Every structure is written in C-alpha cells, then in structure tokens.
Amino acid sequence: MTEVAGTTGREGFTGELWRSIESIYREVLDHPFLRGLTDGTLPEECFRHYVLQDALYLREYARALSLAGVRSRDESALVMFDEHAVGAIAVERSLHEGFLKDLGVAREEAEGTAAAPTTLAYTSFLLRTATLGDYPEVLGAVLPCYWIYERVGKTLRERGSPTPRYQRWIDTYGGEEFGTLVEAVLDLTDGACDGLNPAQRARVMEAFVTTSRYEWMFWDAAWKLEGWPVG
C-alpha cells in the first residue's frame, strides 16, 4: 500500500465498503466519458448534458445531505452535513456561473431542463433512503457521492486533460480540501456503523453499492445523451 493516510486502503467497515465496489470503480475509471475528459475526446454536448443534469442532481443531493444531518443524533454531524448541503448548493450555482455560461447555455435553458431518467432515479433513491432508511443506511447511500468523486478527481488529476474546461472540472474534485472533507465523512460512517449487526451492515452495504451503480450510470447517461424515451 503506497498511501498511508487519506481515503485509500482504509481499514474497518468503510474499507469493506470500498472493496465491495472495486469492480464498479474500475468500470467508472474506464468509462468513455471519463477517458474522454482526460484525453480531450469527450464531445462537448456530452459534457453539457452532464453539467445540466448535475445542477439538477446537486439540488436534490443537498436535500439528502440536510436530511442526513437532521437524522443524526450527533450535533457535529448535523453541522457537518448542513455545511456540505450549503457546499453542494454553492457548487450548483457555480456550475451556472462557470461551466454553463462558458458553454453558452442561457439560464432559461438550464432552468427549463428536466431531470433525465437516471437523474430522477438516482436522486429519488437518495431521498427515499434519507427519509425512510435507517440512519446508517443514509450514510451508506450518500458516501459514494463523496468518495467516488474524490478518488476520480485524484486519478483524473494525475492523468491530466489537454482541454482547459475539462481540467477545471477535474480540479474541482481532485484537490486536497475535498479529500479532507471526505475523510471526515468516512470516519463518521465507521463510528456510526460500529456495533451494527450483520443484517444491518448488509443493508448499509446494499445502499452503498446502489449509489455506486448510479454514479456509473450518471456518467453513462451523459455519454449517451439520455432522455425520456416517450412523451
């Protein structure tokens, strides 16, 4: 193991969670959308689809984080998740001011964009789990949103991109600051899942795997310019 601290090679329950998605994560890194970000071949319309859908995603993700905070018994977790919810909204706004402006997408067009099937399915799953799941399951469901992006950000930063716009996107998630934040969520998850019985742990893992699948699907939907097949 080359990295001592950080979010790789973790022990404990979160380490187990990561090992359960290693094959999904490999498929994420190999996806043509992510390959295209770093070799510069990603068509602009796919990136545009991604950013428009991500703005919609982030609004709902912020709500799921806020619910995670409300559901926590721990005051510092409440503060942390609410800060992250604020952060997600700030990123959503910066997408409008940054990437969408840069891509020539007018605010009205962005606001008139409906959630694609995968965006709706993914955010519905997050919000359902955040409201109806047990608290540890909520943590399992939100964790890949942080962790996969952080690992993807670091890996893509190593690969680099010849396209300045794509490099800017990579830098959003590949920085040290995001890594520190993710580590705090990992530590919280390990603490909250300590003492769960095997059936409870299995449910946390199931939520973790489901979200990880949706992460792959989210990039895949942008790659395919996914829309509703009817209506």
Ligand SMILES: Cc1ncc(CO)c(N)n1
């Ligand atoms: C789909 C998706 N997952 C995770 C993140 C990171 O917050 C994001 N911006 N978008």
